Amino acid sequence: MSPIPRFQPHHGPAILESGFRPFFLAGAIYAALAVLIWLPFYYGELTLATTLVPRDWHVHEMLYGYLPAVITGFLFTAIPNWTGRMPIQGWPLLGLVLVWLAGRFVMAFSADTGWLAALLIDASFLALVAAVVAREIITGRKWNNLPVVVLLTLLLAGNVGFHLEAHLNGVADVSIRLGIAVVILLIGMIGGRIIPSFTRNWLVRENPGRLPAPFGRFDMAVVAASAVSLLLWVALKDGVVVGSVLGIAGVLHLVRLGRWAGHRTGKERLVLVLHVGYLFVPLGFLLTAAAAFGAIAPSAGAHAWMVGAAGIMTLAVMTRASLGHTGQQLTASLTTQTIYALAVVAVLARICAAIHPAWSVGLLHLAAFAWAAAFLGFATSFAPLLAGYRKRPTAAPAARPGV
Numbered sequence: 001m002s003p004i005p006r007f008q009p010h011h012g013p014a015i016l017e018s019g020f021r022p023f024f025l026a027g028a029i030y031a032a033l034a035v036l037i038w039l040p041f042y043y044g045e046l047t048l049a050t051t052l053v054p055r056d057w058h059v060h061e062m063l064y065g066y067l068p069a070v071i072t073g074f075l076f077t078a079i080p081n082w083t084g085r086m087p088i089q090g091w092p093l094l095g096l097v098l099v100w101l102a103g104r105f106v107m108a109f110s111a112d113t114g115w116l117a118a119l120l121i122d123a124s125f126l127a128l129v130a131a132v133v134a135r136e137i138i139t140g141r142k143w144n145n146l147p148v149v150v151l152l153t154l155l156l157a158g159n160v161g162f163h164l165e166a167h168l169n170g171v172a173d174v175s176i177r178l179g180i181a182v183v184i185l186l187i188g189m190i191g192g193r194i195i196p197s198f199t200r201n202w203l204v205r206e207n208p209g210r211l212p213a214p215f216g217r218f219d220m221a222v223v224a225a226s227a228v229s230l231l232l233w234v235a236l237k238d239g240v241v242v243g244s245v246l247g248i249a250g251v252l253h254l255v256r257l258g259r260w261a262g263h264r265t266g267k268e269r270l271v272l273v274l275h276v277g278y279l280f281v282p283l284g285f286l287l288t289a290a291a292a293f294g295a296i297a298p299s300a301g302a303h304a305w306m307v308g309a310a311g312i313m314t315l316a317v318m319t320r321a322s323l324g325h326t327g328q329q330l331t332a333s334l335t336t337q338t339i340y341a342l343a344v345v346a347v348l349a350r351i352c353a354a355i356h357p358a359w360s361v362g363l364l365h366l367a368a369f370a371w372a373a374a375f376l377g378f379a380t381s382f383a384p385l386l387a388g389y390r391k392r393p394t395a396a397p398a399a400r401p402g403v
Contacts, residue, residue, distance in 0.1 A: 012090050014388055019076025019088055020325060021386045022097045024318045025379060027069030030104060031311075032375040034061045039368050049111040051118070056162075056172050061107060062306060063179040064122070064159045069100055070314045071186065072129050075148070077321055079133065083140025088132065096132075099125045119163035126156040147189065155182045174234060180302060181230035183310055187281060188226050188253075191313060192219050195274045196260045198320070202271045203264060212260035222252045226285075233288065243292030250285030257282065269332035270323075273316040273340045280308025280347060287351070300354035307371065308347035315343050315378060326385040335381050342374035 015021045038058040040046035050057050080087045088096075103122035110118035130152040137145045161175035196212035203211055229245040236242050262275030288301030319336050323329070332340070346367045353363035 015386060016090050016093050018325060019093060020073040020318075020321050022093065023069045023073030023076070023100075024322060025383060025386045026097065026100070027066050027073065027314075028318065028375045028379040028382075030069065031062070031066040032372040032379070034058070034066065035368050036372050039365065049109045050107060051110045051115050052107070052166055053171060056166055057107065059172070059176055060159075060162055061104070063176065063183070064126075064155075064162060065104055065107065067183060067310060067314070068126055068129070068155065070318065071152075072096070072100075074190075074317055074321065075129075075133055077325065079136045079140075079145075082145055083136055083142050085136055085140050096125070096128060099128060115163060115167045119160065122163070123156060123159050126152065126159055130156055148186075151182050151186050151189075155179060158182060176302075177234040177237065180305055181234050184230065184281060184284070184305055185223070185227060187278070187309055187313055188223050191274070191278055191281075192223065192256070194317075195262075195278060198274065199260055199262065199265055199271055202268055203261065206268065207264055210261050210264065212262075218259075219256060222249075222256050225249050225252055229285070233292070238292040238294070238298075240293070243289045246285050246289035246292060250282040250289060253278075253282035253285060269337045269340060270316075270320055270330060273312065273332070276340070276344065277309060277312030277316050280304045280312065284309060297354045297357075300351050303350040303354060304347065307343075307350045307367070311347060311371065311374075312340070312343045315339060315374060318378060319382070322382050322385050326388065328385065335377065339374050339377045339381075342370045342377065346370035346374060 015025070035058075037046065037048070038054065038061075041048055041057065042054045048057065052060065076088050076093075079085070099121075103125050106113045106118040106121045113121075130149060133152060134146075134149045137143075137149060158175045158178035161178065162172045165172040165175050193215050196214060199212045200214075203209065225245075226249045229242075229249040232242050232245055257275065257278055260275065262272065265271040265275065284301045284305035286301075287296065287304050288298065290296045291298040291301055319332070319339070320330065323331075349363045349367035349370065353360040353367060356363070
């Protein structure tokens, strides 16, 4: 059988050669800058011409700004592997980047542009990405990947709902929980495939012995239980039933993580960090369950999910994909390990700030600066790779999971 082509020569700027290049770089820079802007905005030391209150601007730009950029970079790089189709490159890719940048601009100046114009421009990015992903998956007949399109559509719905809630009620609420739920389900689905796959590949080569359990019925049950518990959380927010099902889902994710033999990957931080990032998925469930029972502040679980699971997992995927797709050795340098450590400091400080309000000011600053240092560290150290050329074959073997 002939190999399935998954790459075509690109003669324009290198950064437009593949989706991971512009979106990982722009997403990382924005993740850092948005937090550095938010801190003085939150304390009244800086003013933005936005219709959103400081908390909502921060939440929106993390949940519906930086994360969709990184998710798009990942999907546009992984989908050619899934489908055997050519990647999005060149002018179409640049167009999507400009739409994303326009969204960030109108969210900062929505008081001048008007909330409706901000909604239409900002939401158009996820609408375009969902349409492109749907086209690629349907044309490639990879029906098992259609749930990704469903989740992207739900993320789009959450973004639209965020704008409507903020305009009609003054603050967003349900749309925040919906967006977080979608992100956690994406991590549960995609992470549940790539983490054991990458772990297995490394262990077979470097540390033979116990291998991670492959994706199977137990994993599908965990994802289904997560979806049910998150749906209840989005709809009801708290209560005994919500807290109970969230707690059960958290325990199931802990069992799932334990099946992946992450403790055997300590010699390679590029693999270990995937397990560390995923650890904050069950931790987020358990902390959110505690909040549903009224034991702690809801922000503890939300930040375990968003700063911990989403933040560390995006850094883990961005570093690995950037190295792999630019022909570098798949190992974490000292700089990369420092980036991971800063991200862990950020999430632990942010969770502690929610649990111990008396220390919140210092811990919020520590979390913000550690987060910004991690993502700016990625941007500065990986920019030469993301903007540089690499010789690529015009054909490759049959599709394989992940990126």
